[in-house]
Amino acid sequence: MGAGERRTSLSHREKCCVLRRTCSSVCVATVGFVSILGVSLLWLPEPRIVDPLVSKVNSPVTILIWTQPFGHYSSLPDCSELYQIDQCTLTDDARAYLHADAVIVHHREVATGKADLPPEPRPRAQKWIWMNFESPTHTHRLRYFEGVFNLTMTYRTDSDIFVPYGYLFRNKGVQNHFVHPLRVPTRSRLHRPRLVVWVVSNWSESHARVAFYYSLSRYIRVDVFGRAGRPVPKDSTVVRLVERYQFYLALENSQHTDYITEKLWNAVQAGAIPVVLGPSRQNYERFLPPEAFIHVDDFPTVRGLARYLMMLRRNPARLRRHLNWRGSYSMHQASFWAEHYCTACNAVMRNRGRTDVVQHLTGWFES
Numbered sequence: 475m476g477a478g479e480r481r482t483s484l485s486h487r488e489k490c491c492v493l494r495r496t497c498s499s500v501c502v503a504t505v506g507f508v509s510i511l512g513v514s515l516l517w518l519p520e521p522r523i524v525d526p527l528v529s530k531v532n533s534p535v536t537i538l539i540w541t542q543p544f545g546h547y548s549s550l551p552d553c554s555e556l557y558q559i560d561q562c563t564l565t566d567d568a569r570a571y572l573h574a575d576a577v578i579v580h581h582r583e584v585a586t587g588k589a590d591l592p593p594e595p596r597p598r599a600q601k602w603i604w605m606n607f608e609s610p611t612h613t614h615r616l617r618y619f620e621g622v623f624n625l626t627m628t629y630r631t632d633s634d635i636f637v638p639y640g641y642l643f644r645n646k647g648v649q650n651h652f653v654h655p656l657r658v659p660t661r662s663r664l665h666r667p668r669l670v671v672w673v674v675s676n677w678s679e680s681h682a683r684v685a686f687y688y689s690l691s692r693y694i695r696v697d698v699f700g701r702a703g704r705p706v707p708k709d710s711t712v713v714r715l716v717e718r719y720q721f722y723l724a725l726e727n728s729q730h731t732d733y734i735t736e737k738l739w740n741a742v743q744a745g746a747i748p749v750v751l752g753p754s755r756q757n758y759e760r761f762l763p764p765e766a767f768i769h770v771d772d773f774p775t776v777r778g779l780a781r782y783l784m785m786l787r788r789n790p791a792r793l794r795r796h797l798n799w800r801g802s803y804s805m806h807q808a809s810f811w812a813e814h815y816c817t818a819c820n821a822v823m824r825n826r827g828r829t830d831v832v833q834h835l836t837g838w839f840e841s
Contacts, residue, residue, distance in 0.1 A: 540579045544583075639734060669695060673715065673737075734758065
């Protein structure tokens with residue numbers, strides 16, 4: 475979905491974006507968080523700035539959740555209480571379709587035939603939002619939805635509604651339940667009891683990450699938990715488990731632009747140094763400082779990576795270089811799916827006049 479062919483009036487909005495790049499109040503990706511938290515969002519690329527074309531900001535909207543993702547029912551959030559996004563009504567009652575301002579459609583259900591698309595013709599000016607947080611490798615039948623949706627909501631930075639799996643914030647003395655402060659380990663806590671851990675639920679011999687694991691385990695011990703290894707202790711969580719390890723293998727199931735999931739952010743929260751396999755180093759550096767992670771592509775061989783990890787274990791000064799950045803930042807992990815629904819609600823408030831459609835969904839998402 476090329477930038478020049480997605481929207482009929484895009485050239486006008488691009489000019490507006492250039493003129494208003496410092497105006498974060500209309501930035502979809504930071505809606506509800508920069509203003510709520512009062513902190514500076516860092517390391518995220520600047521998303522598209524969307525003009526409030528019609529109506530005034532914060533006019534009431536109703537969002538219909540067409541299907542609950544993956545068939546798992548959960549109560550809908552109160553956006554005002556959670557994120558101070560007022561005049562937003564969320565419902566999963568299909569009877570609200572005719573007066574809903576927007577409909578959020580989760581890709582998996584309509585792609586697999588477990589649910590149909592909303593009926594046509596859609597009510598005047600109603601927006602259909604395509605929501606998907608799986609990688610292109612695991613997103614099927616996209617070609618059936620060309621020209622159907624008005625807005626995209628994904629982890630990709632160039633989505634209309636951008637909700638990444640995690641954020642970093644520069645510390646500004648503000649602490650609340652949205653952010654998790656990151657600590658630099660003290661000298662006594664710099665070295666952790668165990669070396670490398672990998673928690674994996676989806677094991678497939680065809681995955682590049684499985685081949686990488688086999689290669690790495692030839693040189694150093696890797697403790698594996700999940701369906702393919704030992705179970706995570708019942709009295710623990712993934713983060714608490716990882717807190718015992720120096721390094722965590724944050725290996726994505728496929729490698730695509732911006733596809734950086736909770737695996738990375740679990741490691742960051744736990745204070746382990748993530749060893750990442752996913753998009754390029756340059757892509758990761760749009761979300762994190764360069765020293766905050768070790769990319770498998772940094773080394774010509776897996777053996778070289780293993781040697782580097784062992785060297786860090788023996789060299790406290792070098793090890794600390796991968797951890798000192800933490801003292802200046804806090805992190806936030808997206809809350810599935812409450813945060814997505816409320817962010818979408820805010821975006822719809824600011825985009826009432828947009829009626830054009832996404833013409834090249836497949837080409838864009840798979841690019």
